[in-house]
Amino acid sequence: MEHITYRDTRGLDPMPRLFTDTVLAGIAPGGGLYVPERLPSLTLDEVLALADLPYAGRAAAIFRAFGVDVHPEQLDSLMDLAYGPAFDDARIAPVVEVSPDMHVLELWHGPTSAFKDMALQCLPLFFSEAVSMRLAAGEPLDDFLVLVATSGDTGKAALEGFADREHVRIAVFYPAEGVSDVQRKQMVSQRGDNVAVFGVRGNFDDCQTAVKQAFADAGFIARLHETHGIQLSSANSINWGRLLPQVVYYASAYADMVAGGGVRPGEPIDVCVPTGNFGNILAAYYAKRIGVPIDRLVCASNENNVLSDFIATGVYDISDRAFSTTPSPSMDILVSSNLERLLFELTLQPEAVRDWQRSLADSGRFTVDRDTFASMRRHFSADWVGNDECLSVIRRVWNDNGYLLDPHTAVAWEVAERMRDANPMLVVSTAHWAKFGGDVFRALDGLAADEPLPSQEAGVSGVALLSEIACRVPGASPVPRGLAELDSLPERFSGSVEAGRDGVERAVEDWLNAGE
Ligand SMILES: *Cc1c(COP(=O)(O)O)cnc(C)c1O
Secondary structure, X not given: OOOOOEEEOOOXXXXXXXXXXXXXXXXXXXXXXXXXXXXXXXXXXXXXXXXXXXXXXHHHXXXXXXXXXXXXXXXXXXXXXXXXXXXXXXXXXXXXXXXXXXXXXXXXXXXXXXXHHHHHOOHHHHHHHHHHHHHHOOOOOOEEEEEEEOOOHHHHHHHHHHOOOOOEEEEEEEEOOXXXXXXXXXXXXXXXXXXXXXXXXXXXXXXXXXXXXXXXXXXXXXXXXXXXXXXXXXXXXXXXXXXXXXXXXXHHHXXXXXXXXXXXXXOOEEEEEEOOOOHHHHHHHHXXXXXXXXXXXXXXXXXXXXXXXXXXXXXXXXXXXXXXXXXXXXXXXXXXXXXXXXXXXXXXXHHHHHHHHHHHHHHOEXXXXXHHHHHHHHHEEEEEOOHHHHHHXXXXXXXXXXXXXXXXXXXXXXXXXXXXXXXXEEEEEOEOHHHXXXXXXXXXXXXXXXXXXXXXXXXXXXXXXXXXXXXXXXXXXXXXXXXXXXXXXXXXXXXXXXXXXXXXXXXXXXXXXXXX
């Protein structure tokens, strides 16, 4: 099997890289993101045949098509490990037709109840495999430290995937005021000897910026290498090893929709994705490029609607934009890292990508040229949903269809309804409702997003609230066990750090020193 090599969006890494190189490196030298030099192309029959395989087999088939540099038999066994009993549904990523022609792709059956598991049950296995391959080849190799900035869901999913893996440690930074009670408890109760979790006094963009600056700090990198024999890597969606597992479920979903009779073989579908860092919808774009019959890619934003404005106008502008807190915190993002990959794919011009990124860093905005804008519009549409409307959508869909949406999925549902035309619509559901119980409670009670919960509820923990909600929504998907038991787990991590590069670096070095 021929391997597909990777280059970076800014054209600054002189070497073509293999899949496992991109997994270990995370980000390219110079700050670019790795992209495949060519894309495979699947026939319709190959896509439809996925329906006959278990999910692990579907994943292996897509990875093989992408020419990853892992031995095919080893690939099969990694996929069996990734997509097995850790999920609470044997179909792994089932598609449910909630109302006529409105299909929901449920991506939250993994151990942390959000779609990040789809990639992060898989990436750490590739990580260990990549390390073993290099050690077996006699290459000298540092251990790795995976540094993660999280708006809530990535952190837990990455901790769960990397806990107690050899040759790797993981440190997670989350915005102390920006995650739900359930999300915080999930992270600070994480088991494992190689994990650390820190609350950052700031919002998600502060977190992400500080972690990115630590990655770019040559002094910090040298100290880690010299003092601890450690090299940095990333489990954020800048890592190509996060993107590729996400391409799988779009191909899988299409095959299931045809096999289920809701879609004719070859009939195009639209997909609507609740978007933050642009990783999930970018995976849908790659799925389309390799031959999955997807017509429109619909980007759904919350009140932090910089992306939907960009898709509408071709101007990406955060120069005068306040960060807003919403019921869908995993989409509370202003700087969408993966957009850089799309800009590269549309232009194939690293110089242009570099100019736009420089302009964004210098002035907080950039404008793409007319051709790039036109080619983006050929694939993408976008819209956004306000906080109160998001909650009323949850209530309406529950009342009309007996299906309970989490706030992120509700944003996508509403945008999908506004945008629907002739094609069947696939709404991507990214979290189980119970991860965001407070806002689901508000939604069911008809409260506004900024209203406090009724006093009898206010003293109740986010986890205890879930069983109260569950009683009111018979027939909804039950509270996952991993969430229901959270109040009984000890909180291991209470540290909080100053936003900014120095805060992140000091936290990491103190932790590493304490362990020696
Ligand atoms: C991460 C996340 C998103 C946003 O996904 P991106 O790949 O960053 O666009 C949406 N919903 C939930 C629940 C998430 O955890």
